[in-house]
Amino acid sequence: MISIRRRLLGSILSVLAIVIVILAVAMFFSVRREMDELYDQTMEQVALAIARTGINDELNLNDALPKRGRFTGEDEFLIQIWRGDTLAYSSHASVKFPMQAADGSSYTYFNRQRWNFYRLTTPRGVIQIAQNLHKRHGVIREIYNVLLWPILIQFPILAVLIWLSLTYGFSALSRVSRLIERRSASYLEPISRRGVPVEVLPLVDPVNELLARLRAAFQSQRHFTADAAHELRTPLTAVQLQLDILRRAGNEEERKDAQAGLEKAVARLGRLTDQLLELARQEPETLSRPFEPVDLGHVLADCIDHLRPLAEAREISLSLVSPGSLRVRGSAEQLGTLFGNLVNNAILYTPGQGRVEVSAHDAGETIVVEVNDTGIGIAEKDRLRIFDRFFRIGRSEASGSGLGLSIVKAIADLHDIGIEVLGGNRGVGTRFVLTLQKLHWPGVS
Numbered sequence: 001m002i003s004i005r006r007r008l009l010g011s012i013l014s015v016l017a018i019v020i021v022i023l024a025v026a027m028f029f030s031v032r033r034e035m036d037e038l039y040d041q042t043m044e045q046v047a048l049a050i051a052r053t054g055i056n057d058e059l060n061l062n063d064a065l066p067k068r069g070r071f072t073g074e075d076e077f078l079i080q081i082w083r084g085d086t087l088a089y090s091s092h093a094s095v096k097f098p099m100q101a102a103d104g105s106s107y108t109y110f111n112r113q114r115w116n117f118y119r120l121t122t123p124r125g126v127i128q129i130a131q132n133l134h135k136r137h138g139v140i141r142e143i144y145n146v147l148l149w150p151i152l153i154q155f156p157i158l159a160v161l162i163w164l165s166l167t168y169g170f171s172a173l174s175r176v177s178r179l180i181e182r183r184s185a186s187y188l189e190p191i192s193r194r195g196v197p198v199e200v201l202p203l204v205d206p207v208n209e210l211l212a213r214l215r216a217a218f219q220s221q222r223h224f225t226a227d228a229a230h231e232l233r234t235p236l237t238a239v240q241l242q243l244d245i246l247r248r249a250g251n252e253e254e255r256k257d258a259q260a261g262l263e264k265a266v267a268r269l270g271r272l273t274d275q276l277l278e279l280a281r282q283e284p285e286t287l288s289r290p291f292e293p294v295d296l297g298h299v300l301a302d303c304i305d306h307l308r309p310l311a312e313a314r315e316i317s318l319s320l321v322s323p324g325s326l327r328v329r330g331s332a333e334q335l336g337t338l339f340g341n342l343v344n345n346a347i348l349y350t351p352g353q354g355r356v357e358v359s360a361h362d363a364g365e366t367i368v369v370e371v372n373d374t375g376i377g378i379a380e381k382d383r384l385r386i387f388d389r390f391f392r393i394g395r396s397e398a399s400g401s402g403l404g405l406s407i408v409k410a411i412a413d414l415h416d417i418g419i420e421v422l423g424g425n426r427g428v429g430t431r432f433v434l435t436l437q438k439l440h441w442p443g444v445s
Contacts, residue, residue, distance in 0.1 A: 005166050012162055020155060028144055035140045036116075040105055043077060043118040043129040050081070051122045082126040097130050107133070172197045176204060188215040238265035291415070293439055294335060296326040296367060300360060303339045307347060315352040318343070321359040326367050327439040330415045338411040341404040342371045342432055350375035350429070367436045374429040383421040 081089035082099050097110055100119050107116045117130035172195070179191050190208040193201065242262035249255040304320045311318035328335075339358075346356045354374040361368055378386060387409040412419050418435040425431065 005170050009163060009166055013159055016155070016158060016162075020151060024148055024151065027147060031144050031147065032137065032140050035136070035143065039131060039136055040116060040118070043116070043131065044105065044120075046077060046079065047118050047120040047127045047129045050079070050127050051120055054124070078130040078132075080128040080130070082128065083124075088125060097128075099126060099128060172200055176200055180207060183211060185218060188212075188218070236269065239269065241265075291330040292332075294328050294330050294332045296328050296335065296360065296369070296436065297322050297324050299332055299335050300339060300358060300369070303336055303343055304358060306340065307343050310344070311347050311356065314347060314350075316347055316350055317355045318347070319355070319357050321357070323360070323362060326360055326362065328367060328415075328436045329439045330436075334411045335415070338408050338415075338417075339369070339371075341408050345404050346371055346373035346375060346430070349373065354429075362438070363435075365438055367438050369434045369436065371432040371434075372424055372429065373431075374424060377424060377428070378421060378430050386421065 077091070078095055078097055079089070079091040080087060080097065080099070085099070087099075097115065097117075100106070100108060100117055103119045103121050105116070105118045107114055109115070114133040115130050116133055116136070117128060120127045176191060176196065183189075188211045190211055191204050193204060196204050239262065242258055242265055246255060246258035246262060249258050300320055300322055304318060308318055343356060343358060350356055350373045355372075356374075357370075357372045359370045359372075387405050409419070411417075412434070416437065420433040420435075422431045422433060423429075
């Protein structure tokens with residue numbers, strides 16, 4: 001598994017290690033350059049100090065040379081005083097460093113090693129101060145090591161401090177994670193935004209929105225299950241009643257009546273089951289996007305053709321007025337279900353010899369579809385409730401399940417279709433007005 005904390009810690013420590021290496025290298029060259037300048041200036045100051053103090057004219061090399069034959073410390077200089085071409089004094093007699101040709105600071109190679117020197121010519125002799133660069137750099141390395149160790153020791157300390165800081169910084173995320181883990185189907189309360197860092201809010205807010213949708217979905221599902229169980233009880237009771245009548249029938253006529261009642265109850269139960277399955281398919285979680293271009297004219301024509309036998313059986317005039325091709329974006333199957341339920345409802349709630357008229361027209365940027373009937377109408381107080389599941393108009397004698405318009409509403413919401421419920425023409429029946437967004441196809445006005 002990928003750990004953001006480990007990845008972040010590794011990145012920070014890697015950058016820190018690179019910075020420390022770069023700093024250590026830069027510090028080494030900086031210290032060496034500064035110490036070289038300091039030593040060169042010191043050699044010059046020593047030579048000037050000897051010149052100001054004066055050189056004893058009676059200085060004899062054999063008497064003045066010290067007993068030391070080698071350097072006792074890496075920081076010592078080789079001090080020489082020459083009279084003409086004769087070495088009058090040397091701080092280290094065994095070191096046969098020659099007199100250089102020119103005054104000033106420079107360097108030369110002696111015994112395969114580099115030496116820096118400073119030569120100063122005075123009236124009483126030549127003063128020459130020299131130093132082995134290898135021994136000088138040995139001192140520089142010692143100084144550098146003294147400076148480097150504190151930096152190296154700081155690295156593990158910084159690593160621990162960074163780890164603790166990251167742990168503290170991620171504690172808010174861990175707390176939110178624990179709060180999310182506590183959520184279940186029975187506990188879907190939103191996560192409190194109090195104390196949540198600003199950087200974590202973009203995670204908490206969508207989770208809260210998801211929890212709200214889940215809570216609404218579970219609540220809707222519970223209501224749906226309770227309503228479905230209640231609605232199924234009625235046709236099942238009717239089936240049981242007709243079976244009892246059939247068993248008690250004493251003659252052929254009673255058996256035929258009981259059988260007809262049983263068939264009617266079973267048919268109603270079948271319709272209700274089909275509607276329940278259709279409603280389940282039209283839940284927002286199961287509806288599909290993206291949509292495709294749909295010819296709404298063809299959808300309406302197919303819908304009318306499919307329901308015409310039902311209208312004729314009920315002696316209802318069913319008509320369609322459409323300019324032909326009307327293009328929208330959506331699902332042809334779902335739009336067919338939407339308009340099929342609307343027209344079917346209009347037929348069921350319209351008495352015999354009535355009319356159901358479907359019309360569609362192009363309104364510029366939109367397409368308007370109207371479904372008019374001369375049925376029983378819908379009271380204004382009921383128009384907001386007709387899309388609720390299992391709601392049926394109280395004075396209706398139709399055998400509908402109360403689910404058809406719920407399916408219509410679910411499909412309309414998915415397709416962003418506006419629905420308006422109005423009174424019918426001349427105050428008779430009901431008029432549904434649906435507004436769909438028009439699809440502009442390339443090359444078609």
